[in-house]
Amino acid sequence: MSGEPVGATGGELVVVGNGMVGQRFVEALRARDTGGRWRVTVLAEESRPAYDRVRLSAFFDGADADELNLHTPDDGVTLRLGEAATGIDRDRRVVTTAVGEYRYDALVLATGSYPFVPPVPGTGLPGVFVYRTLDDLAAIRAYAAGRRTGAVIGGGLLGLEAANALRLLGLDTHVVEFAPRLMPVQVDEAGGAMLRRYVEELGVGTHLGVATTALHPGADGAVAGLSLSDGNRLDTDLVVVAAGIRPQDGLARAAELAVGARGGILVDPSCRTDDERIWAVGECAAVDGVCYGLVAPGYAMAEVVADRLLGGSAVFPGADTATKLKLLGVDVASFGDAHGTTPGCLDVTFVDPATRVYAKLVLSDDAKTLLGGVLVGDASAYPTLRASVGGPLPGPPLGLLAPADSGAGAAAGLAALPGTAQVCSCNAVTKDDILTAIGGGCADVPALKACTRAGTSCGSCVPMLKQLLDSAGVVQSTALCEHFDASRQELFDIVRVRGITSFSRLIAEHGRGRGCDICKPVVASILASLGNGYVLDGEQASLQDTNDHFLANIQRDGTYSVVPRIPGGEITPEKLIVIGEVARDFQLYTKITGGQRIDLFGARVEQLPQIWRRLVDAGFESGHAYGKALRTVKSCVGETWCRYGVQDSVGLAIALELRYRGLRAPHKIKSAVSGCARECAEARSKDFGVIATDNGWNLYVGGNGGFRPRHADLFATDLTTEELVRHVDRFLMFYIRTADRLQRTAAWIEAMDGGLDHLRSVIVDDSLGLAAELDAAMARHVGSYSDEWRDTLADPDRLRRFTSFVNAPEVPDPSISFTVERGQPVPERRPVVLGMPEVAR
Amino acid sequence: MSTDVLAPVLTAWTAVCRYDRLEPDRGVAALLDGEQVALFRCGDELYAVQNRDPVTGAYVMSRGIIGSRGDVPTLAAPLHKQVYDLRTGRCLDLPGVALVSYPVRERDGLVEVLLDRSAPPSLLRRPPGNGRPDGR
Numbered sequence: 001m002s003g004e005p006v007g008a009t010g011g012e013l014v015v016v017g018n019g020m021v022g023q024r025f026v027e028a029l030r031a032r033d034t035g036g037r038w039r040v041t042v043l044a045e046e047s048r049p050a051y052d053r054v055r056l057s058a059f060f061d062g063a064d065a066d067e068l069n070l071h072t073p074d075d076g077v078t079l080r081l082g083e084a085a086t087g088i089d090r091d092r093r094v095v096t097t098a099v100g101e102y103r104y105d106a107l108v109l110a111t112g113s114y115p116f117v118p119p120v121p122g123t124g125l126p127g128v129f130v131y132r133t134l135d136d137l138a139a140i141r142a143y144a145a146g147r148r149t150g151a152v153i154g155g156g157l158l159g160l161e162a163a164n165a166l167r168l169l170g171l172d173t174h175v176v177e178f179a180p181r182l183m184p185v186q187v188d189e190a191g192g193a194m195l196r197r198y199v200e201e202l203g204v205g206t207h208l209g210v211a212t213t214a215l216h217p218g219a220d221g222a223v224a225g226l227s228l229s230d231g232n233r234l235d236t237d238l239v240v241v242a243a244g245i246r247p248q249d250g251l252a253r254a255a256e257l258a259v260g261a262r263g264g265i266l267v268d269p270s271c272r273t274d275d276e277r278i279w280a281v282g283e284c285a286a287v288d289g290v291c292y293g294l295v296a297p298g299y300a301m302a303e304v305v306a307d308r309l310l311g312g313s314a315v316f317p318g319a320d321t322a323t324k325l326k327l328l329g330v331d332v333a334s335f336g337d338a339h340g341t342t343p344g345c346l347d348v349t350f351v352d353p354a355t356r357v358y359a360k361l362v363l364s365d366d367a368k369t370l371l372g373g374v375l376v377g378d379a380s381a382y383p384t385l386r387a388s389v390g391g392p393l394p395g396p397p398l399g400l401l402a403p404a405d406s407g408a409g410a411a412a413g414l415a416a417l418p419g420t421a422q423v424c425s426c427n428a429v430t431k432d433d434i435l436t437a438i439g440g441g442c443a444d445v446p447a448l449k450a451c452t453r454a455g456t457s458c459g460s461c462v463p464m465l466k467q468l469l470d471s472a473g474v475v476q477s478t479a480l481c482e483h484f485d486a487s488r489q490e491l492f493d494i495v496r497v498r499g500i501t502s503f504s505r506l507i508a509e510h511g512r513g514r515g516c517d518i519c520k521p522v523v524a525s526i527l528a529s530l531g532n533g534y535v536l537d538g539e540q541a542s543l544q545d546t547n548d549h550f551l552a553n554i555q556r557d558g559t560y561s562v563v564p565r566i567p568g569g570e571i572t573p574e575k576l577i578v579i580g581e582v583a584r585d586f587q588l589y590t591k592i593t594g595g596q597r598i599d600l601f602g603a604r605v606e607q608l609p610q611i612w613r614r615l616v617d618a619g620f621e622s623g624h625a626y627g628k629a630l631r632t633v634k635s636c637v638g639e640t641w642c643r644y645g646v647q648d649s650v651g652l653a654i655a656l657e658l659r660y661r662g663l664r665a666p667h668k669i670k671s672a673v674s675g676c677a678r679e680c681a682e683a684r685s686k687d688f689g690v691i692a693t694d695n696g697w698n699l700y701v702g703g704n705g706g707f708r709p710r711h712a713d714l715f716a717t718d719l720t721t722e723e724l725v726r727h728v729d730r731f732l733m734f735y736i737r738t739a740d741r742l743q744r745t746a747a748w749i750e751a752m753d754g755g756l757d758h759l760r761s762v763i764v765d766d767s768l769g770l771a772a773e774l775d776a777a778m779a780r781h782v783g784s785y786s787d788e789w790r791d792t793l794a795d796p797d798r799l800r801r802f803t804s805f806v807n808a809p810e811v812p813d814p815s816i817s818f819t820v821e822r823g824q825p826v827p828e829r830r831p832v833v834l835g836m837p838e839v840a841r
Numbered sequence: 842m843s844t845d846v847l848a849p850v851l852t853a854w855t856a857v858c859r860y861d862r863l864e865p866d867r868g869v870a871a872l873l874d875g876e877q878v879a880l881f882r883c884g885d886e887l888y889a890v891q892n893r894d895p896v897t898g899a900y901v902m903s904r905g906i907i908g909s910r911g912d913v914p915t916l917a918a919p920l921h922k923q924v925y926d927l928r929t930g931r932c933l934d935l936p937g938v939a940l941v942s943y944p945v946r947e948r949d950g951l952v953e954v955l956l957d958r959s960a961p962p963s964l965l966r967r968p969p970g971n972g973r974p975d976g977r
Contacts, residue, residue, distance in 0.1 A: 558899035804870065
């Protein structure tokens, strides 16, 4: 084809298919077609717009369809959902659907692929599924309910994804693969063996080197078993066929467009078919006869056609078929000539059965050029290695392959990469592109993502983006806010070492301005941690966030909730009755919390002292639910009652809660004690958790629920109670001294140089010589504790701030009103003007 | 008192409380003719803005933290921490959002706020649809 490309001037553009590549093509075209030369119509077979098929399995991890959505509405594009193209009339230049006809000046086929179902008897039985669309997954999920066993035909990438899905659905899962190893396309024999060990340890049965010869129905007519070529039979309630994909080229064949020898719509390197007005991109296209079943080459084709349709001359650059994924929790990566098919090539192999890492590099015959490789178990070297394919090795091979805990190897490798090397292969972003963006002012990973799209698809290059930022000298500021250049830890040391007791002195000597809602509560917390008395005295009152200021938790309607301390979750009937009476008399909404106590909602500020008067008189004290402080120490009932319990978990939980109550910290602190290994108190989801053993206590640290749940790590075993308390004392005080603002213990340990081992050396071995100081600080806290609510009630000055209106203290806030829901008062729903935008900080 | 002279019927300084009732860098709420007003004392300056948080609709602005951003004296909303310029009421984090601000002064040891009664402030100065029963 020569001369001016036909159709490059614009007109009607019809796109058949709204998968990932079809969507990317439309976005790429629309971004470049600033003059609006093309009117775009997209015909989509599925009923929902483009979604992230690569992350399809996330659907079973709890993601919903919206999270996978890739489609952004565009007024310049007509999207016809659920309207499959049924034919192409090339003479009249129209695409037909069941609904009508669409005339085109240019036609882009992005029809993708369809699952290959082997021609064996029984694949049409009920209970047999393919694994391709969200609808497929929804059908699998519905069918799996109440069933026990599932089998996947196909042990490749898709098959293992499907196997993981069945596992997550609670099925006893088997994988049947014709090749002698799992993922035969991506990994070699040794890598496959390592992968098999991982997969089988997860309880997934593997049947390798056998074919499925038939699927059999059970008495109800639905699938009940598989016959295998080795004569065995596998009973199963559900079958997923994941034996590969085939290009969806039927529409093109019917229109008599040329197809590749092994299927796929034949296109030249400009992605044009043998009809000059028709193009094909993605898995349905065979570029010079070769089909690609990965998203990155499809995206590259999308960019080529978008460019061509606007008069450009881009050509398909060849495909990077490198793959990195996490399958069943195992990192697997393969890139370049993974199987060593280049004549004369050399292998470097690293196998560590202990850490179960397998890695192989394929080098050129002179051992100077990296040709490809396979990584199983640890793929942290993948981004650097993949980007080095075709060039010199970025370091000594073993240094690159050995588990990159320090990251030093990877960083060195990154520096050696040429600027043209692709850092993000999903979106074809080179190292030079990243460095240009950094030079242009991108100062963090989100900015780089927004600017270059790097890291926005599979995300495997995000560590490299961070390293590139580091190596470009971009330092993330540790300044607390515009008023202090110091970090929280530095401020803590300044306050402690210089004996500063007021915010005004601190900001005058070490900061600027008047402070803000970030630094004031931080300093208030530091002052409180260092034992500067009642948190609302004098100037400290002006530093506190509203919760600490009113010693209660503010709610959406401006009322507060009240949480009395119930140590260890143990409470007498008399005290329960008092809480009930208080709730009834003040008409408070009552709810049991996750921390084994009772939350009373809907109190107005002027009611708080009245409520607390009743509670304090009955022997309650503040639960500090409003503070960045110790919240609760949950417990199970322990050996006192439980036939399995081996220690008194309630007694220990109460002792710990009373010891650390009121301790102000960078973030809330939660704890729990379980009386045996059954762990009914969920101690491993806490900042510090204790689990009884026959010989004492095991201590776990760094767990949390919340936004990013994390299990605590085992810190020490079989401790006496005295040892346990000493460890926790030091752990908490070290955390309070050195953590960042709003950094929970998990993030604090993760960010610590040397991590858990370092923490252990500080606490157990006193490697920093801090232990005596930490012990003394905790002793001061324990000795000086005083209940904030009791103190507040004893002082008329302090009570004065619990007023509705300064000029009308007898008038309750008229904006607060309640309705009744399930027998309890709840806030009247008010129309909200602006929604709930969070302020980005 | 030129304002009083020009429009004696429509505006008036209203005494709210004793000056020493205001804690430094902390707010109080006041109820003035059915309007909820948040009063603050920052150094020698006094500020008065609407008590209603425009983002959430809750009447809580008097409980926010006082501070500064550059040279601007600020108030952070207690629920979601949007920051406002105390002098003008303008939100520094969200475009188009503002608090009504009221003239305020100290006289003879009393804090006084100037209320404009020429029209309900809610009609003239609030964003529409604020959900108050008297807002239409």
